[in-house]
Amino acid sequence: MWKTALQPRWIAGLVFAIAVSGVFVLLSQWQFGRSTQPEVPVNPATEQVQALTKTLQPGDFFRGSVADQMVEASGTYDPAKQVLVAGRLKDGKTGYWVVTAFAVTDAPVLKGAAASPKTYIPVARGWIADPADASAPPSGVIRLTGRLLPSEAPVPNAAPEPGHASAVSVAELINAWNVSSYPAFVSATAEKSGTADVGAAAGSGLEPLSIPAQPPAEKVNWLNLFYSVEWIVFAGFALFIWWRLVKDDYRRSLEDAEDHDAGGHSHDGPEPTQPNEIQQKVQP
Structure with missing residues (x-):
């Protein structure tokens, strides 16, 4: 043959x-x-800045439709309510996120025995390599712009030391801060006091996070x-x-x-x- x-x-x-x-x-x-490409591309509407108070309500369930949405809000930081979240990468280096409680102006006030007079939202203000570099948040009324992200799950069997948190978990933070909070957190992209830039990019000692919108999960x-x-x-x-x-x-x-x-x-x-x-x- x-x-x-x-x-x-x-x-x-x-x-x-x-x-x-x-x-x-x-x-x-x-x-x-x-067969493994995302069926829906990143929604360009998430890059259009919306008011936080109109996008999400405190006490509500966090909807996937508002995840990654760029939002803005006015309010004040509470320097006594600030934690460091370890194990965060930036440019191949491991460091910390600086997360501070932000009292949102005109936010609905929750009712109940454990409710606080103001409603807060955790804000990841920036990244640092050394905990000693963590700076106090800017004072006064701040105009905050950032990306709205869902609460992270706390790390099990972790006992963070005072001033630290295992994750940007709303459940963990409200227990440590004893405040009412939105069911999400904001990754800050801009912080202004009047017309002055007081954010991470303005020489506050923090490095900007620059978290982009995440594409939808791949489906087969x-x-x-x-x-x-x-x-x-x-x-x-x-x-x-x-x-x-x-x-x-x-x-x-x-x-x-x-x-x-x-x-x-x-x-x-x-x-x-x-x-x-x-x-x-x-x-x-």
């Missing part, structure tokens, strides 16, 4: 089958890539995944068809050889002369 497969036309056929299979493999990779598109597998099958089928054609050609060559051998013994040489023809020739 190898003699048949090594014939020029079947070598050319193999090259063609490999080329077709390669195209099918590339199509499979393309379909597989599409099963139809594209099925097409990906289908193209792989087609690639294998192209090579199978070449092998099958070579095999059929080989079998035909064997059958032709057998027919040639069988026919050669019965038809070689002149036709034998019949007896009656001989008698007619010898009669005078």
Whole structure:
């Protein structure tokens, strides 16, 4: 069979089958890539700054539709309510987030025995490498702009020392601060006192966080995944068809050889002369 497969036309056929299979493999990779792409891109509306008091209410459930929304609010920082959250990376270095309680002006006041006169929201003001670099928050009325993020889960079995927190967890912080709070926190991008910039980028000793909007979680598109597998099958089928054609050609060559051998013994040489023809020739 190898003699048949090594014939020029079947070598050319193999090259063609490999080329077709390669195209099918590339199509499979393309379909597989599409099967894991996010179905919805990052919503550009999240970059349009909205009022915090109109975006989220204290005591409400944090909706996924407001996650990553850029918000603004006026209020004051409480320097007595500030913690450091360890284990935060920036530019490949591990450090701390400085998180401070921000009393939101005109925020609804919650009712209840444990409710505080003001409603706060934790604000991640910036990043530091050394806890000694943590500076006090700016005083006076601050115009805050930042990204609204969901509360983190507290680290289990962790007992942070005073002035520290295991995560930016609203549940953990309100217990430490004894305040009413929004069910989220803000990553500050700008802090202004009047017209003056008093944020991390203004030389306060903190480095800006610069947290971008997060894309939606990837979902598997099963139809594209099925097409990906289908193209792989087609690639294998192209090579199978070449092998099958070579095999059929080989079998035909064997059958032709057998027919040639069988026919050669019965038809070689002149036709034998019949007896009656001989008698007619010898009669005078």
